[in-house]
Amino acid sequence: MKSSSQAVRIAIAVVVIVGTIAYLAVSGVQANKSYYVTISELQGMGGQAYTRHLRVAGNVAPGSIEHSGTTAQFVLAENDNRLKVDYKGTEPPPDTFKDNAQALAIGTYGRDGVFHATQLQAKCASKYAPKPGEMPNAAKAAANGTAALSLTPLSR
Secondary structure (H helix, E strand, O other), X not given: OHHHHHHHHHHHHHXXXXXXXXXXXXXXXXXXXXXXXXXXXXXXXXXXHHOOOEEEXXXXXXXXXXXXXXXXXXXXEEOOEEEEEEEEOOOOOOXXXXXXXXXXXXXXXXXXXXXXXXXXXXXXXXXXOOOOOOOOHHHHHHHHOOOOOOOOOOOO
């Protein structure tokens, strides 16, 4: 009799522990999940926009950046849609964060119509593009009949 009641207690303890671990895993995944939306999709989400962790991308509107330390306020633009962004992070915005740069803001949308970002990523495509009227290196090499990359052996 004693061994069967002890086995039941152990089985109940195992079920409680496994259930707790499963609940924590599912709730942790839900908390860290973020949806990627465009500015127009964000503005059309209604009340759902205020309750979700989101990623919004667009181009930084020229002249809209106000930067101080690890905070920045700016406007993301996508076609005719605009979104004010208030970035408050632990790190300053990246070096590539400039006017007309493509930016990805990660955070939440406030009822004040401002996107409150805690993370910010930016890339500047013009930094890596050839100057206007200039051919990219690979195209130059193809036109000249040479390889785009040349490898030289290391000397010992």
